[in-house]
Amino acid sequence: MSDVPFPAGVLEDILSRLPVKSLLQCRSVSKSLRALIDSPYFVNLHMQKSMETNKILYFSGDARFPVTLRNPSGVTLETPFELTDYPLVLGSCHGLVCLSNGPDERSILLWNPSTRKYKLIPRSIYEPLDDLDIITFDQLGYDHVTDDYKVVRLSHFTSESMVFRVVVYSLKLDTWQSVEQDFPSTFFPVNCYGQGVFVNGAVHWLVNQIPFPDKGNLIYAFDLATQSFHTVPQPKYPNNITATDLGILEGRLCVICIHEVYNADIWVMGEYGVKESWSKLAALTMRDMTTWPYPTVRPLIYTKKGRDVLLEVDGQWLIDYDLQEKRTIEMWKGDTSLLSMFVYQETLVPLVRNELVA
């Protein structure tokens, strides 16, 4: 073996292909290797490489079994924090997952499942500590201008008028800040699964336009970098819509349109902001499944090299849908009544300041 060491460029190239688990081990090899792996430059290089491989984890539980975290093979994994009854994923971005884990919905944390580091997010100064009459919509996103991870929160005090405030938590500053631009007082976010979607630098919600319920819902978005709002055009829906919801599939915005109660159409926006780029990805009928009042369908990831798409229904079923044949290939039911899947990327992205390790 030659004594000539690897040029830095080659070593970086090799290391950037390794899974996080191996890289964490390589940190123990030498000080220079640790410095390289911990460097923001390398974290970013590795993240770019791992963007093609999304991973899935899920929460499983019900009255019989306490909630556990599991991998796709069904193996239970330890979490560095204790899991409460209904952990809710509030966004997954660059390997960081935002989770609400009790004791109330506004107790949220940021977690990197690959490095196993997590950080509790401080309470927002804009909300009284013990007021339970608050409705909140939280979603994690990334601000590319300030290189910061942020949680955008819409909050509404039920005792007040129907106004949603917008506050943003910054990981870098470890504080909540109020946003100058108001959320329109006639807009009311519809309860989408996971409370919003982060795509293309903005957090998106479906909003109902009270007092014009017949106008239908809008897709309304908050751009993290510009701190301003914009609307996104929707595809042309069929008649007899029962409900619509937002989703995300490998970085692209989706809408799930439930019509005539049992039918779900999934649309994907090929090019952000371009109305003509909406295309129908899948159409399913779920007449055989008991759902009330209508099914909640969520696209998760492509599988089989883009041939199929994995869908979650009502937090209980998984469907493997063939995109070419346009039909359901397989269906599984979770073994507990909760099956909350989330997609994340394996990265070394750190949780700066007040980082906790199990």
Added chain:
Amino acid sequence: MTSSKTIVLRSSDGATFEVDEAVALHSLMIKHRIETGGADSTTIDVPEVTGNTLSKVIEYCKKHVEAPNSDDLKSFDTDFVKVDQAVLCHLAKASYYMNIKGLLDLSSKTIADMFKGKTVEQIRETFHIKNDFTPEEEEELRKENSWNLFV
């Protein structure tokens, strides 16, 4: 009829290899040298690479230039990296210096796979990296990674 021009590549230890220009151009470094060098540059020095390694690199380039769409290209690549670790590392370094992306990807990926199964001590041995941590620091790191078994 076009005349096929040949280029001579000279390794660090003075070995020379005559190759078709098209094959040599698979290395972006050589392409750049030819384009920026004078009209007389038919011999190109590659001082970062020894004769043995250069010969293998040329073999790779030949296959990929002359038969890029052949069915056995994939199996050629797979067999190409079935070499001992030292040769593999030389190939990675050479492909980096000579700017041959396909070969760098191939050798890097193979070396990365080698990393995966090894312990910290084995990694140090294989890649000749000196342990400069104190025993206390090592213990600290070992504790940090003790959960690694689960994920």
